[in-house]
Amino acid sequence: xxxxxxxxxxxxxxxxxxxxxxxxxxxxxxxxxxxxxxxxxxxxxxxxxxxxxxxxxxxxxxxxxxxxxxxxxxxxxxxxxxxxxxxxxxxxxxxxxxxxxxxxxxxxxxxxxxxxxxxxxxxxxxxxxxxxxxxxxxxxxxxxxxxxxxxxxxxxxxxxxxxxxxxxxxxxxxxxxxxxxxxxxxxxxxxxxxxxxxxxxxxxxxxxxxxxxxxxxxxxxxxxxxxxxxxxxxxxxxxxxxxxxxxxxxxxxxxxxxxxxxxxxxxxxxxxxxxxxxxxxxxxxxx
Numbered sequence: 001x002x003x004x005x006x007x008x009x010x011x012x013x014x015x016x017x018x019x020x021x022x023x024x025x026x027x028x029x030x031x032x033x034x035x036x037x038x039x040x041x042x043x044x045x046x047x048x049x050x051x052x053x054x055x056x057x058x059x060x061x062x063x064x065x066x067x068x069x070x071x072x073x074x075x076x077x078x079x080x081x082x083x084x085x086x087x088x089x090x091x092x093x094x095x096x097x098x099x100x101x102x103x104x105x106x107x108x109x110x111x112x113x114x115x116x117x118x119x120x121x122x123x124x125x126x127x128x129x130x131x132x133x134x135x136x137x138x139x140x141x142x143x144x145x146x147x148x149x150x151x152x153x154x155x156x157x158x159x160x161x162x163x164x165x166x167x168x169x170x171x172x173x174x175x176x177x178x179x180x181x182x183x184x185x186x187x188x189x190x191x192x193x194x195x196x197x198x199x200x201x202x203x204x205x206x207x208x209x210x211x212x213x214x215x216x217x218x219x220x221x222x223x224x225x226x227x228x229x230x231x232x233x234x235x236x237x238x239x240x241x242x243x244x245x246x247x248x249x250x251x252x253x254x255x256x257x258x259x260x261x262x263x264x265x266x267x268x269x270x271x272x273x274x275x276x277x278x279x280x281x282x283x284x285x286x287x
Contacts, residue, residue: 005029006058007173028174030054030196034099035064036086037073040106047101050112056170056177056195057097059204063195064100066207070236072139073110077213081105111139132231133258141238143263146282150220150243153285156187158273160224161248163189168226170194180205183222190221198225199232206240218242229268231255238262244283246270251278 012025033055037048050073055063061083068074086099104110164181167189171177180201181192193204202225209215222244223237229247231254237245238258245259246267256278259266265280277284 006056006170026173028056028170028177028196031057031098033057033060033063035067036099036101037110037112038101038103039108040104048112053197053200055197055200058195059193059208060100062193062204062207062211063200064102064207065210066203066205066236068102069210070203070206070239072239073112074104074108074210077210077215079105079108079110080211132235132254133261136235136238136258136262141262143261144238144241144243146263148219148243150185150283151285152185152222152244152283154273156185157246157267157270157275157284159187160222160246161270161272163187164192164224164226164248167192168194171226179226181224182218183224185220185222190217198227199236201225202233202236206236209240215240222246224248224270228252229255229266231258234258234264234266238264244280246275 006029007026008029009024010027012023014021014023032052034052035050037050039046039048051067053067064083065080074080081103083100083102086096086101088096160183164179167181168177168179171179171194177194177196178198178201179192179194180198182190182205184190191205191208193201195201195204202223206218209218219241221242223242224246225233226248228249229245229251231252234245234255235258244265244267248270249268251266251268256266259279263280265283266278268276268278
């Protein structure tokens, strides 16, 4: 599958102490990715343009799979037959780079109502408040169990934000990327994805596990995101049954309400040994 670079070099004028110098800077690439669905029915194959998200190229297949899973379009790995790049000769090469077609298993009839509303995905998309929470219940989401056995100590939490920063290779080049990382309860970094949108980074992380048949591993892990934790981040974690979500920044009110109602642990302002626990404190062990 063809890939695009995720960084570019551009000319920049640097201003330092009143002096101007011309230099080259490394910038993160931002490009749209269109996700199309191929539905196989008795009367043929129907191609449906589902959504377009602005993303950083890289792990596009995982991003598509994670988006479809976290939005409830697919439920398991077997729902996806293939994810393929566009080969339409009538569109230019750049558009082919930025288009993926997902072939669903024959007979699949996904509910596309909510996903198609997200034609351009952003941090502020979707319906808000009670309707958003009710939609999750309609999709079959239930609270996480009290006895899941997932516990994390404060000492382990204290090192996770530093581990996240150290593992952000593209961020160190550009300064312009978010990250979503998966940690074990002992603090071991299991996986990390970067993207210009933190929700895309989460989808890449979940999508990789879906495609590898390893969704069950998410149920005993901790998701850490750079920046804030909005409703969309916690919703995606709930769909993947991730019990603990932590963020370097602040959560939103709706994210806290979601975590409380679905028995998730939500941590904000994780910086070194300091953090705020907004929900699910039973999973935090205090030495």
